Amino acid sequence: MKKSPLMIAAISAFALAELTTFAPEFRAEAKEVKVTTQIDYKSKPEQYKIKSKNKSLIPIQFLGINDLHGGLERTGNAWIGNTQYKNAGGAIRLAAYLNHAQQVFKKSNQAGHTFRIEAGDMVGASPSNSALLQDESTMHALKAMHFTIGTLGNHEFDEGLGEFHRIVVGGKPSKKYNSAEMKYPHQNSGLNIVISNVVKRSNNKPPYGFKPYMIKTVKSKAGKKVKIGFIGILTTTMPTLTTYKNYHPYKYLDEAQTIAKYDRILRKKGVKAIIVIAHTGVASKVDQQTNQAETSGPVVDILKKLYEIDPKNSVDLYFAGHSHQYSNATVGHTHLVQAIYSGEAYDDVIGYLNPKTHDFTKKGIKAHVFPTMSAEQDPSIKDDKKVGAIVKDADRRTAGIVNQKIGEAQAARSLTGRDHNNKNDENETGDLVVDAQLAGARQAVKAQELSVDFAMTNGGGVRAGLAVKPDKSITWGAAQDVQPFGNILDIVSMTGKEVYDVLNQQYRNYGAGHHTYLLVSGLKYDFVPTNDPKQPYKVVKVYGNDGKPIDLNKTYNVVINEFLKGGGDFFIQFKNAKQVGTAGVDTDVFVNYIKAQKPLIAPKLDRKNLVTGN
Structure with missing residues (x-):
């Protein structure tokens, strides 16, 4: 999104948050949290493997996106650092790049595991070939791209959270839409929604059976197991982002306090490798003259507050969304990434888990954000045929309406x-x-x-x-x-x-x-x-x-x-x-x-x- 020279306004923390209270003994005096910004200069991933004598380390790759907004074919000019990539994005090219990134990872890490995750606003404010099909074509595409873990964004509430839940699980339409949508195949997306700070006003529980966190277990070649925890978060500014009827049935708990709460719960369960998937925005600034970069905004504020609550937190990685900007930074020991929007870029984060500590090695995480380049700019990456067929089918089904x-x-x-x-x-x-x-x-x-x-x-x-x-x-x-x-x-x-x-x-x-x-x-x-x-x-x-x-x-x-x-x-x-x-x-x-x-x-x-x- 283009910034105005007149004003850069913020997603403020004054939103109507319902705060979780922690015992005083859990709060410790925190040191100043350092924020370090990286700039990605390379356009594609390269082989990476940590140098270690420990043969039992487990390689892990996280491929992330945010704010797809049903952009099956939508493209834009993506800025990553000081480099512009024209006509970037689109689900077909995104699928191809995700596959390529996973292949590069596997070449150096045959025993590695890959998770594909998304940080909210996968649907909503969508182009016609998604919107006319109630965004089910986008859910089909995400399934074909093997996304299995995601969280809620504000646009998942556009037609009420119940309608979003329907398309996640593949239920039949609850009301009559256009003929193209009524005839479209409704299928379970296979996507697991984790959301910890959105609860129903009626019972203080997550809606629709969504889980506040998820634990995944991975194995080494020798059969050693390590657990990874995923916590989902949505911005507490929801009352400013959707209509009253859509946001009011739910409470939106303070982001940092909620992360701290579930970080503590996961640690008690023996989970020390913890990932936050959050629809909260980053403000990233790169000086075109000096090439100096700064990272700020709500995510940085949330993480600093988390470190105040618990300086010894185990949050290793934070996937951000919502502000449609590029970001690659560390806040304290937490790696922070955000991949613009509409599939114009993707996160590629590689880490190594130690079965002895059940956590990432200290210097083992390497985070990048890469562009989804057009076929003209990068003909070496071929379009993904499976997602291409889904997009072509969506175009065909909606053509009668769209082309009028x-x-x-x-x-x-x-x-x-x-x-x-x-x-x-x-x-x-x-x-x-x-x-x-x-x-x-x-x-x-x-x-x-x-x-x-x-x-x-x-x-x-x-x-x-x-x-x-x-x-x-x-x-x-x-x-x-x-x-x-x-x-x-x-x-x-x-x-x-x-x-x-x-x-x-x-x-x-x-x-x-x-x-x-x-x-x-x-x-x-x-x-x-x-x-x-x-x-x-x-x-x-x-x-x-x-x-x-x-x-x-x-x-x-x-x-x-x-x-x-x-x-x-x-x-x-x-x-x-x-x-x-x-x-x-x-x-x-x-x-x-x-x-x-x-x-x-x-x-x-x-x-x-x-x-x-x-």
């Missing part, structure tokens, strides 16, 4: 999306989406005595740029890729002062990490830099499209999605706004708006104006 032409653009070029924001956090597709929502809301209340003045949506809710074909046509699938959630649009009343307040919430500095911003229609505004580190920018003038300033005391009607209405992305001002109407489903509204444009013209990016001194 719904409109035509003025120019034969795709509209920019969030990966190409301008300096003020605007992009053409995002502005088009809010224009569509404003027009759709006005149409929806046309027969009522109700006006709609403005539209606002969260930048993260616009998932892609709008693809335009060479003949200028726009398809249903292209529109769905932009607005995949199917959120209800709510119309709320807000005073002019409250409009100012919510616009200013985008510029609050929560620290390093998560970046949130609003896209607007029906209004424009000026904002200025400040000397306040907690509020680096301030909105000073808001005016309608007619150029007239809005009245602080007047009430305006604003159309927003239900995610924002629940206070999503920390825009808590919307949570308190009075709902006065609804305007349909965001995907449908966007499709209908494109149909009505003859032709569709890319919006001018002039709604946010940064005013600086002379």
Whole structure:
């Protein structure tokens, strides 16, 4: 995800966490925890075997991904350190690279064991060939790639956790979807979900039989056994990341305290090699001039807190997700990795277990994050045929819906999306989406005595740029890729002062990490830099499209999605706004708006104006 030069906001720890309490004797005085950042320079794995006289060591490989988001064919430009890999990603290439990495590992470690794990958001906000099949095509692909252990991300809650559980176990649809989904084969994914800090409000137990941790036993050539523990974690910021009806049935326990709790439980069971699989984000920064790198963000804060609770913890490896960034670092003795998103990269971590200590050797863990390069960039790695067949089948089943032409653009070029924001956090597709929502809301209340003045949506809710074909046509699938959630649009009343307040919430500095911003229609505004580190920018003038300033005391009607209405992305001002109407489903509204444009013209990016001194 592209960072704005205006602000790097964080996933803050103030979320509605339910904290686990530990006995005082478990807390010890901690030393300063060192954070060391590595940069991966190589694009593919090389043979690696630890030099040791101990012949009983057990080689272990962990291949990890995060934030696939149903990206069966989606590609992007992956930055790993200072190197950019164009058109990286896609499930077909990802499968091929995972197989290659395992083969390289096996050449040097014939008695080795490989685990393939994923750190949440495997589904949700997905392109059409996954979304139209309720993401079951993605689950088929993950099964074909031999992923066996995973944890929950926030997008696993998009349609309710029950629906995600259904596709994990291969159950039949609980309600009627499109014909393509109803005819799609429903099969058990073979994926074991571990989640320790999400429990039902009703009984304080993990939902759907998910386990808080998992123990796997591996053997050496001589038959010596060592246990490995896996702990699953989800960010406690869930109340800001999905709708109320989806997050409210559950409690989200403090990440660090929960890890410490289960680390202690596992150690009592004789497990000393412990892996955390967590959907919590990293903020990684690489200076292009000096090649110096820094790692910060929620994961670092969580691990530092863990070391405060228990400096002698046994967490050896932490797989992160959620922030869609590359990271390779160590925090204390814990190795930390995150592999961007959408299969653009993958984690390849190799370690050696000592049956005598039941733990990893001190210098035996080697962690890398490698790119999933395109066939053009790396023809030596051949596409995976098995996953390719799954993707091709998904394309065939959804083609009738996806390829429907719904409109035509003025120019034969795709509209920019969030990966190409301008300096003020605007992009053409995002502005088009809010224009569509404003027009759709006005149409929806046309027969009522109700006006709609403005539209606002969260930048993260616009998932892609709008693809335009060479003949200028726009398809249903292209529109769905932009607005995949199917959120209800709510119309709320807000005073002019409250409009100012919510616009200013985008510029609050929560620290390093998560970046949130609003896209607007029906209004424009000026904002200025400040000397306040907690509020680096301030909105000073808001005016309608007619150029007239809005009245602080007047009430305006604003159309927003239900995610924002629940206070999503920390825009808590919307949570308190009075709902006065609804305007349909965001995907449908966007499709209908494109149909009505003859032709569709890319919006001018002039709604946010940064005013600086002379």
